[in-house]
Amino acid sequence: MFSLLLRRLFTVAIFLIAAGPLFTRAEAQFLLKTPNAAGAGGATVTTPHVSAELVAHAPDGIGPGRPLQLGLLIRHQPDWHTYWLNPGDSGLPTQLQWQLPEGIDAGEIAWPVPRKIPLGQLANYGYEGEVLLPVPLTVSPAWRPGPLAQDATFQLHASWLVCRQECIPEEGRFTLQVPIQGTTALHAAAFRAAADAHPRPLPADGGSARVDGDALELRVAGLPAGWRGRDLELFAETPGVLRHAAAPEQSWDADGLWRARVPLSPERSEGPEPLPLVLAQSGAGVRVALPVTGGWPPLAPAAEVSPALAAALAANARDAAPAAAPVTPAPLAAWLAALAGALLGGLVLNLMPCVFPVLAIKVAGFARHGQDLRAQRLGGLAYAAGVVLSFLALGAGMLALRAAGEAVGWGFQLQSPAVVAALAALFTLIGLNLAGLFEFGSLLPSSLASLQARHPVLDAFLTGVLAVAVASPCTAPFMGASLGLTATLPAAQALAIFAALGLGLALPYGLAAWLPAVARALPRPGAWMDTLRRLLAFPMFATVVWLTWVLGQQVGIDGAAALLALLVLLALVVWTLTLRGGARALLAPLSIAAGLWLAWAWAPKLVQPAPTAVAVGAPAAQGAWQAWQPDLPAQLLGQGRAVFVDYTAAWCVTCQYNKQTTLADAEVLQDFAAKNVALLRADWTRRDPAITAALGELGRTGVPVYVLHAPGRAPVVFSEILGRAELRAALAAL
Template structure:
């Protein structure tokens, strides 16, 4: 049995007379879906992939094709899929050859199955599992008989009993204009007559699955006018279809419908495929590529893990990404802290080295712990990606408070030693290693969401690697970030280049308070994107109250007692009154980005929106972004605002969608995962009939224009 957050899959068998030549033997995969999740039929419809079963059976046993049960029509926006909800059993008939000889001592036959399926709600998750079953050879396995009997009843039978499904005078006539099929079916059971029916084509990409169409009854003859797909890729002369009473999507309870199968003779001349868009939707291409990648990665993970070449490339990419991360603006405040540390140990080479090692340890361990937390949350079914910590308004507010304290400390408003017992303060002075280690931890907290070039692919790969290999990638990323400081701490020339200790050090330390305050401004702005103007205002009020408390505690004598008491009481009142505004999501906030986006040509992203637009023949550009991603904001103000880029996008009629990941959004997380990414920025062009094109994280005008020219 395989259990995921979305389905439970189990391998079942049914051998009423044991495993013997000429006796019935059925195997099957039973899938139980979580509410509103679904997997797919043999023709998945406008998107998706059918479940695939690969058997490994003893010699003499031969598995047939899946006896697909009757599907449901599942509308997804303006698309329509065919699949299964609730519990479904996919039965497979097995032929036992006359030469089957298990041996005189054999009691069981070992059945192995590797299955892959795509489970979807609004987002789609490719999954797979390996199953092993010891099937008794001599005794019966009647335990699952009811499930297989129900699956047999759910399998569509021929319209007329005893025929091969080709019903006389049942046909599909192509309309003169070539955009509809006029379907006529005779011989349907009396129980269906007069009812509204669903038609499920077994041949994909022929009809418009989501379109509404007319149907009627003329005595025992059912007729319908069904629109052809604008993306037709098949021109069958015989068109097998399944007909059944219409069933609402997400219906509760067991499916009691009965389906009937007929092969329709297609009369008339099909229009040339070239006159239509003979391609699949971009979503299906992406899902196929993603399913193949996920399947290969999962197989690799189950065995020896990633290949040596792939893992080496990921480690080098992470190391380089960590190095480049030092150039990102979000790292600047941590850089300021490290420079202050260098000046404090300018003439002490031993202290330099210890500080560098401690900082490196703090960075590497923090990256590994953060990566382990992300992998653990994913394993538990949570949809999270890299930078998830800054998707929480509470974390953003906490970091803003921490940087405010650091700024006040650097500015000389207070000293940490004044708030600590003398024994603790002297211990801190004697062992500054902890300061360097915690600086490394702080660096990871604020810098990790700023994904740098070459880092996105490496981090995306960690989702498919075994845990030890994934953690090695995170460690390489941390080493890259800490490497410049580690090298500088071991190079004497760095210490010699610094001026000798003097009064300038106090001035420099106070100067470094301003990068901290600038970081606070950025964090307040990020919170404003998450919780609205009221949330940002509430955070500013609390930061003022925090500053008042710190100042009061730095006083001496009776003034400290009185001012500290009053300020702490006032702070408690402020927290009670304003803290709820920080995590609150205002109802008006959702409309603001949409209004701004429409004014600039950008529209908010939604699951399936890009695929729907591409299905109409129009290219789409999606900007996966977040307010806390500095690289995202830089690209937005430069390359994506360039007049030539905007003119090219307009000339090619490119639809612009912006996926805002500032707050946690499982749908965006799933979309990023389908592209092999775990964080932002990600920039993607979706093109009709072609796989998506993912651009680099730091965009250039030339790169974007060159891609647009190829649309």
């Protein structure tokens, strides 16, 4: 009866494979809004470009009249920067939105003095390295913590634009618990440094600004004596007033009066009165608001677009379609080689650990039809049809998503935590059925319970569908190059490669079904079949363990625990449905209601991305693995170091096997250290367009992929089953 369960639930598996891109796209939108889910409940958010942390300074605890500051501590990756209050010719300032306890109010950001970041004929104002943006808080006498409260909770939603040559908008949510009593001074040095870098106020009566044609003449007195005779940096707090890239003409009078002439921006958008400026020298600054005389010149009139032109532009935007990516038919010899590689890859895929759970179902099928050669042959053909058609559907979905601009690769459906959780539930039900906890005949009407006898071919077809669902995350030898080629081929040639891959996976089972010797080698049906059936439940439960571990890598330990709890509830629901009489009438509705309520309450834990730890600011120790970043290999190669990149994923069993064998071998690690090879790990467990693009540049669409880069040499791409000997030989040749 276990195959009946497959018939009823494989529909769910087919839906999950088809819906995988939808889940993935929704999660990508969520990730774009919140780079790191730790921000939803923690004090740190880490992205590939910055590490942002909400920190506090409360030297005397929290209370009315006591000093209290919070701040966003941003640590930038090399060459990346965020922006000041006035970002300059481009960019956006960092913005903070607070959720504070009642009776506590936040002031404005006490911006440290920025630095000028030249961009050709333009200039920006911002921060590199590490910067703290402090905010003073005021605790009013109306603030009343609870009688048992020990901490005050502060929440922040921060958004920033981080740029190098390209710019990436990022944001995060932070939560920080600050003790009400006692001292919070862990980051006291950072707050002192930020206070020293904050420009001190300078009286406005010591200076003036006068508009003179297309320039502004400045006069400022009372500046620090140590600055006299030196050139100062000038930062206008109001955007779009001055030409940011232009260096002011500066001079000093004998009495310490600083004079400067600064060009006005030809695209000036404001004429502030007074004019707030920051003057700085060697990182220290003063702020002055200068009265403006002479009258601001009139602003340039804003350009207008006629209604007819606006309508035409809107119509063009609606009708415009993205240009299709160019495809080139492969030469016949190359295409036939790719077909052969896909066929061999599909054959080897039967030996991958991913396929072991389906092997259990295959063994049970042989046992059931071992003496019925006709049923066995029909089952073999149906299984092959299920495998090939599923590979074609999966390949067509991947190609369609790529044509729509999505960055996806082989195994993309298991990058969705929702799909992983649903497959874990599916295999739990299969395992419970094999173990004898329930029979569909006792839960369903007899017309449905007899489907197994009436439709054995459909049962075998859906078994092939499940084989593809669990085997597709694996990449066997000979598969990588063939799958990588599909990205550049016309649809017909690309789908033929997917069909060859499915044919290779189905071929051993199909041949065995058509060989009478296989049937003669099996014992006749008997009591041993029931024992075998219960034994085969354990590979299913082992698959559930693997899927739960994969989900834990994607969403964290809380998500994995939530999945396990929901699977226990699923087993409870199934058990209550096997009861009879009043026990079933009482317990089944209660268990179903509890399961539905907890599934609704815990579903967010199954899709929230886990925190991603990124090492910032310190080089990795020799022999230690570093997180891959798009520009890191080039940086390391520029330093004269060889680089080994492991493109991996938690759901890739082949990746985990190589990680525990060849990549953990003491001699291999010693060779890495002897050649001073930088070790980078590109984790593709969750969707990452940057990793997808890097794989595409290597002609690959899935993992595992292992690449050795060396200065002045072409990259060496190793086989999917990473051999210790081939890796050591490549290292010895460096």
